[in-house]
Amino acid sequence: MTSNSTPTLLFNLEGRVALVTGASRGIGEASARLLAQHGAHVVLVSRRQDALDRVAATITASGGKATAIAAHTGDSAARIALIEKVAQDFGRLDILVNNAATNPHFGHISETPETMVDKTIEVNIKGYFQLSALASRLMKKNGRGAIVNIASVNGVKPGMFQGIYSITKAAVINMSQAFAKECAPWGVRCNAVLPGLTDTKFASALTQDEKIYNRVMDIIPLRRMAQPGEIAAAVLFLASDAASYVTGTTLTVDGGMIGCGGI
Numbered sequence: 074m075t076s077n078s079t080p081t082l083l084f085n086l087e088g089r090v091a092l093v094t095g096a097s098r099g100i101g102e103a104s105a106r107l108l109a110q111h112g113a114h115v116v117l118v119s120r121r122q123d124a125l126d127r128v129a130a131t132i133t134a135s136g137g138k139a140t141a142i143a144a145h146t147g148d149s150a151a152r153i154a155l156i157e158k159v160a161q162d163f164g165r166l167d168i169l170v171n172n173a174a175t176n177p178h179f180g181h182i183s184e185t186p187e188t189m190v191d192k193t194i195e196v197n198i199k200g201y202f203q204l205s206a207l208a209s210r211l212m213k214k215n216g217r218g219a220i221v222n223i224a225s226v227n228g229v230k231p232g233m234f235q236g237i238y239s240i241t242k243a244a245v246i247n248m249s250q251a252f253a254k255e256c257a258p259w260g261v262r263c264n265a266v267l268p269g270l271t272d273t274k275f276a277s278a279l280t281q282d283e284k285i286y287n288r289v290m291d292i293i294p295l296r297r298m299a300q301p302g303e304i305a306a307a308v309l310f311l312a313s314d315a316a317s318y319v320t321g322t323t324l325t326v327d328g329g330m331i332g333c334g335g336i
């Protein structure tokens with residue numbers, strides 16, 4: 074991209090294939106919809122085929138291109154099969170949005186059951202890492218690609234009683250820099266989005282408890298939680314040519330919480 078590129082084309086994703094994990098609802102669904110609106114053929118992934126089919130149907134009904142593939146991103150064989158299917162069906166992958174994550178333990182860090190430590194690492198770290206590794210090798214074939222990892226503000230400052238989850242999100246930030254550094258020669262960029270509190274099922278334990286919600290609002294200068302589409306906008310930017318010189322960085326979308334010293 075040069076300084077005289079046509080501005081309106083910067084976000085154009087026509088002809089590109091984008092795989093989005095956790096695309097059946099929340100931030101993943103909003104990201105997939107926005108990427109599809111900008112022309113990408115989106116490959117929607119989550120564990121439930123029926124939920125994905127519903128999202129795919131509404132995307133195609135509004136003129137977009139979508140394919141739904143059920144897969145558990147914490148499962149090694151499923152990850153390999155997923156990327157092999159994308160390679161077989163499309164022959165390319167331009168965008169990977171690692172978004173599916175889990176947060177099974179809410180409680181004191183010292184009481185985290187080992188099974189939950191394993192599950193959180195399996196999905197949030199190993200899932201993101203292996204999909205990035207498999208995807209980047211496929212992207213290398215076309216000499217271009219963009220990986221967008223959904224981390225969290227908790228990756229910078231641990232959330233109270235969300236210890237192992239926060240630790241995995243910190244790992245995702247470092248992982249994004251590591252992939253950015255080693256995949257740059259292939260034309261593959263990698264960045265992380267750090268959402269703050271966002272109105273999804275994932276955050277419902279925080280958003281539906283009035284006392285906790287009000288306490289969180291006290292540290293958010295914009296005094297509200299994000300809507301999933303506001304996180305998706307950051308995903309679109311980092312996935313598109315608008316971010317052609319952006320790699321190895323984090324984009325925080327948190328209503329000012331971290332930047333203004335809230336946590």
Ligand SMILES: NC(=O)c1ccc[n+]([C@@H]2O[C@H](COP(=O)([O-])OP(=O)(O)OC[C@H]3O[C@@H](n4cnc5c(N)ncnc54)[C@H](OP(=O)(O)O)[C@@H]3O)[C@@H](O)[C@H]2O)c1
Nearest residue numbers: 095097098099100119120146173174225270271273275276
């Ligand atoms: N909401 C927030 O306040 C917030 C804040 C910071 C960061 N984040 C991050 O944002 C991302 C998305 O969260 P969200 O709030 O949009 O959550 P959400 O609404 O609960 O959606 C989670 C999505 O991930 C899928 N999923 C979960 N585990 C999976 C697995 N093992 N394999 C494949 N798909 C899986 C779910 O579908 P199935 O259950 O059908 O598989 C669903 O599509 C996560 O990485 C989360 O850590 C969220």
